Amino acid sequence: MAARVFIGAGAGFAGDRSDAAGPVVDALAAADGPRFLIYETLAERTLALCQIERRKDPARGYSPALERMLTPVLARCLANGIKVVGNFGAANPPAAARRIGELARSLGLRAPRIAVVEGDDLSGLLSAAEFAAREIDGTMLAQARDIISANLYLGAEPIAQALDQGADIVVTGRVADSALALGPLLHAFRWRADDWDRLAAGTLAGHLLECAAQITGGYFADPGYKDVPNLAEVGYPIAEVDADSGMTITKPAGTGGVVNRLTVTEQLLYEIHDPSAYLAPDVVLDLGAVEVAEIGKDRVRVTGARGKPAPDTLKATVCVDGGVLGEAEISYAGPNATARAQLAADIIIERLRQRAPALTVRVDAIGATSILGSSGRPLDLRAAANDIRLRFAAQSADAAQVAMLLDEVEALYCAGPAGGAGVRRHLTPRLASASCLIERRYATPRVTMIEGTA
Amino acid sequence: MSREIRLHEVANARSGDKGNRLNIALVCRDPKDYGALAAQVTAERVAQIFAARHPTRVLRYDLPKLAAFNILLDNVLEGGVNASLGLDGHGKSLSFLLLDMPITIG
Numbered sequence: 324m325a326a327r328v329f330i331g332a333g334a335g336f337a338g339d340r341s342d343a344a345g346p347v348v349d350a351l352a353a354a355d356g357p358r359f360l361i362y363e364t365l366a367e368r369t370l371a372l373c374q375i376e377r378r379k380d381p382a383r384g385y386s387p388a389l390e391r392m393l394t395p396v397l398a399r400c401l402a403n404g405i406k407v408v409g410n411f412g413a414a415n416p417p418a419a420a421r422r423i424g425e426l427a428r429s430l431g432l433r434a435p436r437i438a439v440v441e442g443d444d445l446s447g448l449l450s451a452a453e454f455a456a457r458e459i460d461g462t463m464l465a466q467a468r469d470i471i472s473a474n475l476y477l478g479a480e481p482i483a484q485a486l487d488q489g490a491d492i493v494v495t496g497r498v499a500d501s502a503l504a505l506g507p508l509l510h511a512f513r514w515r516a517d518d519w520d521r522l523a524a525g526t527l528a529g530h531l532l533e534c535a536a537q538i539t540g541g542y543f544a545d546p547g548y549k550d551v552p553n554l555a556e557v558g559y560p561i562a563e564v565d566a567d568s569g570m571t572i573t574k575p576a577g578t579g580g581v582v583n584r585l586t587v588t589e590q591l592l593y594e595i596h597d598p599s600a601y602l603a604p605d606v607v608l609d610l611g612a613v614e615v616a617e618i619g620k621d622r623v624r625v626t627g628a629r630g631k632p633a634p635d636t637l638k639a640t641v642c643v644d645g646g647v648l649g650e651a652e653i654s655y656a657g658p659n660a661t662a663r664a665q666l667a668a669d670i671i672i673e674r675l676r677q678r679a680p681a682l683t684v685r686v687d688a689i690g691a692t693s694i695l696g697s698s699g700r701p702l703d704l705r706a707a708a709n710d711i712r713l714r715f716a717a718q719s720a721d722a723a724q725v726a727m728l729l730d731e732v733e734a735l736y737c738a739g740p741a742g743g744a745g746v747r748r749h750l751t752p753r754l755a756s757a758s759c760l761i762e763r764r765y766a767t768p769r770v771t772m773i774e775g776t777a
Numbered sequence: 778m779s780r781e782i783r784l785h786e787v788a789n790a791r792s793g794d795k796g797n798r799l800n801i802a803l804v805c806r807d808p809k810d811y812g813a814l815a816a817q818v819t820a821e822r823v824a825q826i827f828a829a830r831h832p833t834r835v836l837r838y839d840l841p842k843l844a845a846f847n848i849l850l851d852n853v854l855e856g857g858v859n860a861s862l863g864l865d866g867h868g869k870s871l872s873f874l875l876l877d878m879p880i881t882i883g
Binding site for chain 1: 786789793794796797798804806829830838842843845847849855858859860861863874
């Protein structure tokens with residue numbers, strides 16, 4: 324059995340860089356032990372958009388990031404025995420697997436063994452009312468009519484099974500992000516399904532890797548306070564995990580960025596609620612005794628993860644139609660810009676109050692206050708600024724009402740205060756999402772091996 | 778001799794979101810400041826800083842082995858990233874609002 328497993332992160336979200344995995348793959352190729360490259364590309368809303376795509380075209384509905392991400396590294400991964408695990412499958416893992424097969428063929432590579440993990444899709448298994456009864460901390464689903472997507476977060480076991488069956492590449496739909504790392508560790512170390520402390524360590528490894536550069540100096544730099552060398556070429560992380568569950572976080576030699584106590588600790592607590600109970604499908608992770616120690620340049624040791632038995636229920640994300648979001652912007656510059664922007668904002672609010680009283684309109688003044696204001700409160704521009712961009716936003720199921728706001732902002736050109744400039748307007752369809760807790764019997768994880776066809 | 782500084786001088790912070798809940802990881806740059814932050818960056822003071830967002834609950838979890846705290850603010854993201862009308866639906870910039878807090882360091 325392996326003593327040490329190497330897991331690199333290729334991407335932390337669908338919009339991530341596609342050239343960052345290259346140095347990670349080179350470092351993995353030189354490592355001695357089982358090596359894996361993981362990709363997390365499935366934000367909450369992405370899956371719903373993919374579900375809509377799949378309904379239009381049954382050959383689509385997988386992550387649009389797949390080709391961009393895999394093309395630069397697929398040859399090196401196959402040549403060096405580096406297994407790839409990614410949730411590119413989104414709403415259609417079999418179609419993603421076929422696309423990867425075609426990609427390998429077009430690159431002139433041997434046919435990879437591609438495994439598909441399915442069973443996260445709850446479409447048709449529960450009604451809108453049944454989801455509403457299982458919603459966590461909210462009542463959003465109580466008003467929902469059509470469910471666009473509903474997916475459970477599966478655990479690591481099916482990923483481990485796929486690797487046990489010899490997969491070169493494992494394509495999943497919705498799984499817990501941490502399962503992308505725990506799956507390979509279950510496969511390589513044969514950890515028991517009730518070895519809670521080790522499952523917790525594997526979950527922690529996945530949590531630390533899932534946002535890629537966020538542990539190697541990305542989302543961290545604050546010049547003069549937290550300086551990061553060569554952030555422009557930040558290296559993505561590698562976790563070296565030992566069979567006894569300790570791990571070292573590092574990054575490829577020669578890349579930018581930094582791995583130290585502070586980068587690791589910030590990511591350790593990223594999107595955590597109760598640190599003693601981070602709920603994952605396979606285990607409840609307790610971070611209370613975790614220790615983080617710098618053991619070398621860009622090498623940080625993480626130990627002390629403790630586990631408690633897996634929760635009885637699984638989390639699911641349910642997406643429904645959220646109407647449309649309308650945004651329109653206009654600028655005022657030079658002397659008295661503040662007063663002219665304030666007048667423009669007041670005009671819009673007054674006209675919408677009369678013409679679309681149900682609409683909540685948000686006003687931001689970029690250049691004075693663009694983040695810290697509150698929706699539905701009047702703009703109160705006290706800070707003097709000579710370059711202000713007003714931003715108006717509203718959302719409704721009634722697209723005509725939202726369009727009215729955009730028209731009103733555009734009309735400020737001729738009918739508003741002096742010097743109004745640079746109107747831009749956008750209407751964006753919106754998806755609303757809610758989290759539910761679902762009984763495990765609705766999960767139907769299954770692994771299908773799709774043989775290469777080259 | 779004690780002096781008043783901004784939290785930003787001695788601590789790091791990182792925001793994360795889940796739905797309408799914001800968490801801010803607050804990490805002491807030097808672990809020796811942990812006690813001073815524990816005494817001063819209370820849930821009550823954090824609630825005051827975020828008063829404009831009307832948090833319905835503020836909780837602080839202490840992680841002494843990491844010289845860090847995890848601060849949770851409920852219902853401060855105007856519905857969260859899929860519902861907020863604001864530009865920063867994730868609340869990613871709000872960690873730096875916390876770092877503006879004045880504290881006294883010995």
